[in-house]
Amino acid sequence: MALETKQSALHTTPRPTLDHHRQLRLRAPRWPRRSIRARLQLSHLFTSLVPLITMGFALLYTSAQAERRVFEQTQTSVAASIGRDLTKTLEQAQRGLLNFGRITPITGPDKDAIKSATREYLNRQYPDMIELAILNLQGDEIVRVTQERIYFDNQLINRVEEPFFAAGRQGLFHHSVTGAYDGRRVFQIAVPARNGVGQVQGVIVAHFSTQNMVQNLAAVPLETARNAFIMDERGNVLLGNAPEALIGTQNLRAWARSDAAVATLLGSDGAQVTAGRAFIPRHKWSVVVEQPTDRAFYASRRSTWLLALVLVGTGVFVGVWAVLLARELTRPILQLRDGVQVLGSGQLGGTIAVAREDELGQLATEFNGMSKRLAESQQAIEQRNARLSEGLNLARIIQHDLLPHGPPPIPAVTAQAASESAAEIGGDFYTYVPLPDGRLRLVIGDASGKGVAAALVMALTSSLVEIHARQEPSPADLLMRLNAELYPRFSTSHMCVALLVAEFEPQTQQICVANAGMISPLIAGAGECFYMASYGPPLGVVADVTYAESTIVLKPEQAVVFISDGIVEARSPSNEMWGFDHLESTVCHAASGGPAQIVSMVLEALKQHVQDMAATDDMTIIATTLHTHSKDNNPYVLVPTADGVQPDRLPAVNKLP
Template sequence: MKFWTRSLIARLVTSFLLVATIAVALLGYTAYRLGTESIQQSVIERLSVASSLKEGELNRWVDDQRQEVQVLAASPIIRLNAAEVVRNDPNSPIYRSSYQILTTYLPSIVLNKSSLTEIFILSNDGGKIVYSTDKNREGLFRLADRYFIQGQRAALVQNVYPSPITLKPTITIAAPLFDATGKPFGVLAGHINLDRLDQIVFERVGQGETSESYLVDRFNDFVSGQRFGRSDFLRGVHTVGIDAAIRGEDGSALYTNYDGVPVVGVYRWIEKREFALITEISQDEAFAPARRLGLIVFGVGFVLELTIALVIYLLTRQIVRPVSALTRTAAQVAAGDLTVQSTVFTNDEIGVLARTFNRMTTQLRQGREHLEEQVVERTAELRDTNARLQQLATELSEKNQYLQQGLTLAHDIQLGLLPDRPPWHGERLIAAGRSLPSAEVGGDFYTFVDIRDSEHVAVAIGDISGKGVGAALMMALTSSTLEERAREGTQPGALLSELNTRLAPRLKANKMNAALLYAMFDLKKAIMYISNAGMIAPLLIRNGAVSFIDVYGLPLGSLPQLSYTQLEVPLQPGDSIVLMSDGVVEAHNEQGVMFGFEQIEALFMNQPIHNSLDVSLDYTLAQVAEFIGASEQHDDVTLVLLHFNGAEQQ
């Protein structure tokens, strides 16, 4: 009370602050209420836009998959071969051939199309699965499944349902298969990977940190790509938004969500997909701008209160001498002199302020002295640390240089292992090859073999998956093993099967596979015997026409036991053969365009191979390099050219 009566400043400032604080508080609360009403509508509009985007994206995604399955069902290679598999005995040659084509074609689609987890073909007769990319499902009957029943007549999307095999949520798309006469004989179906469904639903589209979107089916169970429902909601989940959406209503509301959190929610029933889409955000986050607005209004008002109070204070005390003295002392401190002390003239507020100011300057002086000591210590520590870092940088540079020298030596050794010319004599079959690794060392190779009986010679080209030292070492092992068996005259099909058996364990252990093409030439009979394990099909150039030789097979190491077919190709004088790795076909330019098979055919059609194979090699590789341009070479480029001048004269 004595303080109140002795200080005019205290009475004036306190009275003013009391009245002004009440006014500012009322103003802040009014701003908060008005802001809440305005923001609520804005939040609902944002959530509605997000829900519309998600609904549209879900429908587009499912429609894209339906179109993809329809395109596959209309593909001639699938329709024709599927018809043969459905209508022929499994032991018949035509069945096995068609089944092999489907096995080669469809798994690659599943592998390259992340949205399809399985593609399978059902016979109209009994709904039997006659082919599937999942071999465990072949032979099963799906006679009662909706996608089989309705998929015989038209393309169908069976919305999310529990798979009878995995019990996980599944979407299946089916389309009828017609033979060449337009008669339906089966159904092509595919299960969709629902990871994309989760990505679309769970992705936040600028909605806020607590925003959440989820799906609920008509049984009040959560729906995701991995499961139905949740263990903590065994009887289904019920909220105002969920129940309204399941009734077929679209709208928005303020309510408590399934976790008991007050939210702003937008809900809608997606009839086309047969589930409800709920999008929510917590009311705490949604109305945070309104609270901030109220606090800002209150804060600005409070700052204004303090400003006016300070003005009143200055006007009241401007004639007081201690204020001037304290101001001069403060100026000296601001100039950097922390040794000065202010004279204390009174025991009122100014006197207290002067004594506090003196204590502050003392603490600042002591703090600055302590800080200067710390700066000296930290500078010495930083100097030592910098010296150690420089030493480590020097050591790393030396080790990197040593490693680079090793890689350069490995590059030279690897190129030295590739033959420039074949070991056989004579001009009946001439050959030349070239390999350009994309890294210091690569996994591509080629070799020429002079078989011991002197009537046969052989050529091989291979590509080990991956790049670098590991691929180069596996390349050396594969090449040496092949040459050892090839010199004994082993036929191509048997040789590749034997190599697969011997190398599969090592390839699997290193998570690699080896593509390999092996061709053996009977120079006396003018016949080429050829087998392929995953390489690009060879080109045959005959009488100015360019065509691919249809010989295919899985890479070595794909399966422990593999049998490879062998193709017999009669040769004519003047025939040329081109063997290449996928680095030639898949070379990309700066725009991401692939060199491709059509340019390969056009290149050799316009530039026939002749006896000067080096000229043809240089020209071909130069064309590929020109196409790539400034783009980085991503894969090894290997090319082998052969020219047949004629069989041995009898």
């Protein structure tokens, strides 16, 4: 029905509300749209594997650095040990020469005594001392003795140009590595020879064997050094086995001039060596211990690789554990999801396995109970719906029986009707009420709403129509009587009924219409198509109302079509109403075919318009034609007046576009 109930407008405006529950909440950033299993796996990997990897790399780095420091410290420690031995040897030799110089009168006239003392001292220092010589302040050798012989006077030489002499004459000490008379590398130590009052009387110079020191350099552990040697401040190798690829390189010379204890040097062959050194106190020498870098850190790299393998294995284990744990934790959730999907598809009563006793197990138990209760509720609802459906079917049958099933009871009126409810039962109704003098009253109504409520209103209204339709003298009086009966009954429910009463007069070919909220009748045929002017409010809306009547004389070819608003308000899938234009064009084209063709063409046009859309309102259409009959039931023809106007035709006609 097009009209709403009396108070429906009160519910169309939304009521303003105050939101007193708004709270400021801090929300964590949302995850990407992933499954719970993926989130658990990522979370476990992030919280376990990332710290593990971070700590593992930190451990690898610190372990490598620690092993490097240990190796370098070992190198410097070995070099320092060799340096201490060398320093001790040099200092002992130096002290012995000083003592020898103090107790030996090197300036005395008895050279044989000096030679004898020198020879005796050399023998006591055997086998370390190789050669011993005493020089005066002019640099001339006074005596020179080796382990094999004593030099004659004519074999003695002046050695004033040698570096050690200048240092010894000034009262200083001199140490160097030089070549001996037989070509061997020896330690050369020169000390001043002083008298009893401390005056420098000459210089004592001795050559000591380097064999013990060479053995010490060669005895360095292989895991610590490949070679050990002694170099001076310019990077010259004095003693030991230095790699050929390293001797004379710029890296070695630059390192010798620096104070760094450890360095990575590049040899002439492109190979790297790691070297550590220890400085010899009061000397410009340093003991160097070197090892190829790849060999030096082989153990460190092996430990690093082993630790990396352990880290990778642990990471793989953690990853697999994360996958298995996430799968184990999400299995009940997936079962619950599948159960919910089955439940959502309408298969109630299904259960899922409960294999846990934790919160997920409790959730599964609650789900099974809910599913069981829903199945029981569904069964109860189905039983109740079956009873309701049975009742509605019975109501539909009764409602169908209340409608006329044949033609109007007088032959002067031909009618074709069709009615379709939007629900099982509807609120549209119509009836034919014959009057004693041959007239026929057609009543068509539309109760507000749809379904059971509209059907109840329709039943009440149709009962009152059957009671009063024959008693009231005119259609307008019938509507006023019905309104007086219905208004008190609808005051609480706010329902209303649209009703139209059309009275056919076969003798005069007239139709008299009183309308209470229905669509005006459509007159079609004889070259015309228009709506009768008949209006009025629905029944049950206003307490006291006077309804007007409209009367018109029908031509023999004209049909009168009555419809409920569900016809024109039928909507297509694009939400377009069928409307009055389609109604008029369809009815006007079908008017010549009679009521049956009108109803058939209207229903077919509606079907094409709505397609598969469900009806939203009850739809009723009645097409009628009026035939003229005399009292003896013989047809007669109205004779128009001279001006061409029928004598009983009323001018109050509203022609709608």
